[in-house]
Amino acid sequence: MSNAPTATTRRREAQFEALMQSAEKRICENGVGALKARELAADIGVALGGLYNIVADMDDLMLRLAQRTMVRLDAALEAGAASATAERPVEVLEGIALAYYDFARQNLQLWRALFEMRLKNPALPEWNIQAQLGLFRHMNAPMTALMPAASEAERILVARTLFSAVHGIVFVGLEERLIAVPQEALAQQIRWLVRAACKDLK
């Protein structure tokens, strides 16, 4: 059972990658609503029906795109966490929060797609849920440093609260349907909130 990659499977992988890139390009240009089966098929030189050999359906396509985005987001958060020394956990959390903001800003449409995708079947596959929950991992160390006496459950709860709060500020702040808050002011507000929350933890 050597399982050497046959020509067909290699092409299939190339098709998948091309599909992802084409989809990402279209999302970046026109938002997640701009994903059209026919256009994507044309982009990658495949018949309409051929899409369904590469992904199960549009839900599947969007979930896989979300997965890719989350992998990149995860790396961005990791870098953000590394921007401060572990001896200063508040600064680490600040770094994570600002990295989140920065990622959202620089990948606005892909980031929005994470929340805007409307799936026919609302139940998320396990691998997607795990990826979402995995994003919290960067907060483990600083949270433990900040709340040494707390139980793990409590730390997770607070981490989630903090992350959600920052997400809310970013989400509303980047909503261009409303009057926009200046970029630097937004970063300032995020820093303030993280610091204020952490101050209170002690």
Add this chain to the structure above:
Amino acid sequence: MSNAPTATTRRREAQFEALMQSAEKRICENGVGALKARELAADIGVALGGLYNIVADMDDLMLRLAQRTMVRLDAALEAGAASATAERPVEVLEGIALAYYDFARQNLQLWRALFEMRLKNPALPEWNIQAQLGLFRHMNAPMTALMPAASEAERILVARTLFSAVHGIVFVGLEERLIAVPQEALAQQIRWLVRAACKDLK
């Protein structure tokens, strides 16, 4: 120019009200994605094309639904603000935040529709933007009490940040696609965040 309401306009108003109620019922039962032109038309006993005499299109329908929801939300926030005396601005803000959470929980699908509606034309009409911004008005008094020395611009910025943070906690917390946080724990977290943020304002 007495402008007595003619039979036609009275029926038109009744149709509009029936349409809104039918749409709200369907959203509550199956989410905003469950709004179908044909089903709504059937609900209110009108031909398919007749819908377009009552609302301009589906975007218009959803924006008007959002408007109704925001009016109710506004009342809920007002009541929440009134749950504490003005002498204790932090408690007033807490009351507003908890009222927001409560409204979202009790009107889950209608509240979600505010964010999930995907409009063909993403530009919001002025009356809708004004309604959104108007929701912040309940924070004016307590914010002024908490930041007497700050400029109005600064107060508005902080109010928005606080509101966004609370929104984020509620939004993520009610996302049933992930592991849910127990209701009481969520309320507790909201209270904590509001208090921590306010503590830092002094």
Add this chain to the structure above:
DNA sequence: TTTTAATATTGAACAATGTTCAAATCTATG
């Protein structure tokens, strides 16, 4: 009341979209 011009309503037709599947084509193996 009757007539009639304006108005409102209808529903068939259209356009855009995701999805399916029988037929055509291609691929890998004996």
Add this chain to the structure above:
DNA sequence: CATAGATTTGAACATTGTTCAATATTAAAA
């Protein structure tokens, strides 16, 4: 190189929102 199996195709279908010419209704004028 022949052929069984896998892959690809694209026409057909189902579901949507939207339009508009034809029909029916309403309200003003006679």
